[in-house]
Amino acid sequence: MEAEAGETDWTTLPGRLVVLSGASGAGKSTLVHRLLDRAGPRVRRSISATTRAPREGEVPGLDYDFVGPEEFEALRDDLLESAEVHGAWYGTPAGPVREALARGICVVLVIDVQGGFQVRRKVPNALLIFVQAPSLAALETRLRERGTDDDATIARRLANARREIEAAEGYDVQLVNDDLETCVDALVATLAGHLCGDGIDHD
Numbered sequence: 369m370e371a372e373a374g375e376t377d378w379t380t381l382p383g384r385l386v387v388l389s390g391a392s393g394a395g396k397s398t399l400v401h402r403l404l405d406r407a408g409p410r411v412r413r414s415i416s417a418t419t420r421a422p423r424e425g426e427v428p429g430l431d432y433d434f435v436g437p438e439e440f441e442a443l444r445d446d447l448l449e450s451a452e453v454h455g456a457w458y459g460t461p462a463g464p465v466r467e468a469l470a471r472g473i474c475v476v477l478v479i480d481v482q483g484g485f486q487v488r489r490k491v492p493n494a495l496l497i498f499v500q501a502p503s504l505a506a507l508e509t510r511l512r513e514r515g516t517d518d519d520a521t522i523a524r525r526l527a528n529a530r531r532e533i534e535a536a537e538g539y540d541v542q543l544v545n546d547d548l549e550t551c552v553d554a555l556v557a558t559l560a561g562h563l564c565g566d567g568i569d570h571d
C-alpha cells in the first residue's frame with residue numbers, strides 16, 4: 369500500500385516543493401505560466417482537486433481536477449492541504465506530488481496562506497514564496513481589468529487580500545510583482561538559488 373501524506377518523510381525526497389501564495393490578482397497564475405515556459409521538465413505545477421463546478425474556459429485536469437463530494441471525501445486521507453472556500457472544497461492530492469518529488473522534480477503549488485501553512489507542517493523543507501502586488505490599488509485595478517469577476521466578487525477578493533497579506537511574514541521569500549518581467553526573473557532566480565540543478569533556462 370502506498371504511504372499516506374502523514375507517513376512520508378518528505379524531506380528525504382530529491383525534488384523540492386514550492387508554495388506560491390498571494391492575494392487574488394497579485395499575479396500568481398501569470399508568474400507560474402511564465403516560470404513553466406522557462407523551466408524544463410524538472411518543474412511542474414500541481415493540480416488541485418475541487419468540488420466546485422468548472423468555470424467557463426477551465427479545462428478539467430489542467431486547471432483543476434473537478435470531483436464530486438464523495439470522490440473528494442475518498443481523497444481526504446492523502447491530501448497535503450485542503451480548504452473550504454465559499455462552500456466548495458479544494459485540496460492537493462499528495463500522491464502525484466510525492467511521485468514527482470521522488471523523481472527529483474520541483475513541484476509548485478499555487479494555494480492560499482492557510483494551505484501554505486498546512487504544507488509547511490507536513491513538508492518542513494518546502495519553500496514558501498509570497499507574491500505581493502505593488503499596492504492594494506494595483507490589485508483592484510488588475511482584478512477589474514482581468515474581467516473575470518463581478519463587483520461583489522472583487523470586493524470579497526480585496527477583503528481576503530488583507531488577511532493573506534498579513535500572513536505573508538510567515539513565508540520564506542517575498543516577491544513584488546510590479547514589472548512582470550522583473551518578477552519572473554526574480555522567481556527564476558529564487559528557485560535557482562534554492563534548488564540545485566534546477567533545469568531552468570536563466571537567459
Ligand SMILES: Nc1ncnc2c1ncn2[C@@H]1O[C@H](COP(=O)(O)OP(=O)(O)OP(=O)(O)O)[C@@H](O)[C@H]1O
Nearest residue numbers: 391392393394395396397398510514545546547548
Ligand atoms: N506585473 C503585472 N503587471 C500588470 N498586470 C499584471 C501583472 N501580473 C499579472 N497581471 C495581470 O493581473 C491579473 C491578475 O493576475 P493573475 O490572474 O495571474 O492573478 P492570481 O494571483 O493568479 O489571481 P487569483 O488568485 O484570483 O487566481 C491578470 O489579468 C494578469 O494579466
